[in-house]
Amino acid sequence: MSTPNGYLSPAVAGSGAIAVGVAATATIIGEVRLLARSDTSAWRAEEQIEKLCPKIEGADAGNLKVSTDPGDLAGCDVVIEAIAEDLDAKVELHKTLAAACPDADLATTTSSLGIGELAGAIGEPGRFYGLHVFNPVHRMDLIELCVPDALDDGVADRARAFCEAIGKQAVEVVDSAGFVVNRLLFPYLFDAARFIEESGLSAEAVDACMAMGAGHPMGPLKLIDFVGLDVSIAIGDSLYAASGDEAQAPPELLRKMAADGKLGRKSGEGFYNY
Numbered sequence: 001m002s003t004p005n006g007y008l009s010p011a012v013a014g015s016g017a018i019a020v021g022v023a024a025t026a027t028i029i030g031e032v033r034l035l036a037r038s039d040t041s042a043w044r045a046e047e048q049i050e051k052l053c054p055k056i057e058g059a060d061a062g063n064l065k066v067s068t069d070p071g072d073l074a075g076c077d078v079v080i081e082a083i084a085e086d087l088d089a090k091v092e093l094h095k096t097l098a099a100a101c102p103d104a105d106l107a108t109t110t111s112s113l114g115i116g117e118l119a120g121a122i123g124e125p126g127r128f129y130g131l132h133v134f135n136p137v138h139r140m141d142l143i144e145l146c147v148p149d150a151l152d153d154g155v156a157d158r159a160r161a162f163c164e165a166i167g168k169q170a171v172e173v174v175d176s177a178g179f180v181v182n183r184l185l186f187p188y189l190f191d192a193a194r195f196i197e198e199s200g201l202s203a204e205a206v207d208a209c210m211a212m213g214a215g216h217p218m219g220p221l222k223l224i225d226f227v228g229l230d231v232s233i234a235i236g237d238s239l240y241a242a243s244g245d246e247a248q249a250p251p252e253l254l255r256k257m258a259a260d261g262k263l264g265r266k267s268g269e270g271f272y273n274y
Contacts (some may be wrong), residue, residue, distance in 0.1 A: 014036075014082035049061055111132055132179055146172070188220060190248070
């Protein structure tokens with residue numbers, strides 16, 4: 001059935017910040033199912049979505065249905081995976097989703113992994129595409145949409161319509177590591193981390209210079225804290241593996257900090273204390 005929203009019954013697989021943001025935003029168009037790994041994560045995701053929906057025009061937490069059983073997604077027409085940047089974990093989850101939802105389109109919110117590589121490993125090139133949203137989802141307008149040539153007819157049109165229906169601006173990008181934003185952003189962030197080691201300047205000083213001097217809303221080191229050092233490292237590892245460019249490799253400082261449990265805002269300590 002065609003619909004101006006692209007999809008009638010979307011689902012989200014995951015329970016982290018991105019998954020919660022996508023699910024909350026998608027309640028604009030009707031019922032949304034969210035698949036969580038455990039009862040605890042399901043409860044936490046539901047609570048967060050209830051808090052988010054009042055901040056999103058047209059969103060309705062009453063449209064949310066949370067489950068830990070992939071079989072409950074069987075009637076959905078798209079499943080959007082939003083878990084950690086781990087190739088094996090994403091492939092395993094998508095194989096489960098593909099079996100549980102044989103008629104659904106499959107999308108991933110990956111920010112650094114190759115769409116073609118994932119599609120091949122999953123074995124579903126005809127219905128798999130990239131839907132890279134940005135955190136916090138309810139505030140960020142952009143979606144980097146990667147629609148490979150191997151997609152079945154109609155999938156790309158449904159994806160574009162869905163982005164528009166949830167109030168986002170889709171920009172179609174090529175299937176390359178990091179797409180556009182992360183490909184250009186992370187070498188800058190990593191260089192800022194290297195620079196404070198080389199210069200002895202504080203994170204506060206570097207961030208103040210970039211925020212005020214370049215007009216950025218947030219300095220690079222505070223942004224790493226916001227993204228999470230573990231997530232930043234995973235993205236950098238993927239970029240470096242694809243390009244071999246040292247500028248895209250995570251600096252050792254980030255690895256040392258992450259090993260010490262300093263992951264940024266989510267752990268209470270990174271370049272700043274929270």
